[in-house]
Amino acid sequence: MSEQERKRGQRRTNPTVDRSRLAGARIAGGIDQKTMAELTGIPLTTYQRLERGKGNDLDNPPIRYLINCALVLQVDIEDVSPVALDEWTVFDERAQAPPVGDDHIKRSRWEW
Numbered sequence: 001m002s003e004q005e006r007k008r009g010q011r012r013t014n015p016t017v018d019r020s021r022l023a024g025a026r027i028a029g030g031i032d033q034k035t036m037a038e039l040t041g042i043p044l045t046t047y048q049r050l051e052r053g054k055g056n057d058l059d060n061p062p063i064r065y066l067i068n069c070a071l072v073l074q075v076d077i078e079d080v081s082p083v084a085l086d087e088w089t090v091f092d093e094r095a096q097a098p099p100v101g102d103d104h105i106k107r108s109r110w111e112w
Contacts, residue, residue, distance in 0.1 A: 020053045022069055022080040029073045040068040053082045 019027070026036050037047040042065055049058045050065060061082065070077045078085055088098045 020051050020082060022053075022066075022082070023051045025069075025073050025075050025079050026051070031073070036069070036072065039072045040065070042068065 026033070031039075033048060033051070034044055037044040040047065042050065046058070046065075050061055050069075053059065059082065066077055066080055069080045073080065083089070090096055
């Protein structure tokens with residue numbers, strides 16, 4: 001039996017193995033993928049890719065998808081997000097860390 005087949009079998013018997021946070025929250029809520037897709041308004045194949053997460057084009061899913069999933073499951077958005085929402089994400093090497101202070105914020109001369 002290959003490693004991939006072994007993991008697949010473990011996922012069926014142990015829902016915590018190799019599952020995304022979203023899949024774990026859905027399983028804990030007792031909802032199947034088809035129902036979840038219908039309730040969120042996300043196409044089933046897109047929802048399945050969303051659950052798989054890493055390694056596909058939904059590594060960084062639209063926030064609206066995550067909000068709908070959290071609302072359906074009645075959990076916090078952090079419980080379904082594939083990434084920690086309170087950590088800085090580097091998109092460009094020029095912005096390796098969040099800015100410090102508020103000097104970068106343009107102030108209106110009409111402030112009260």
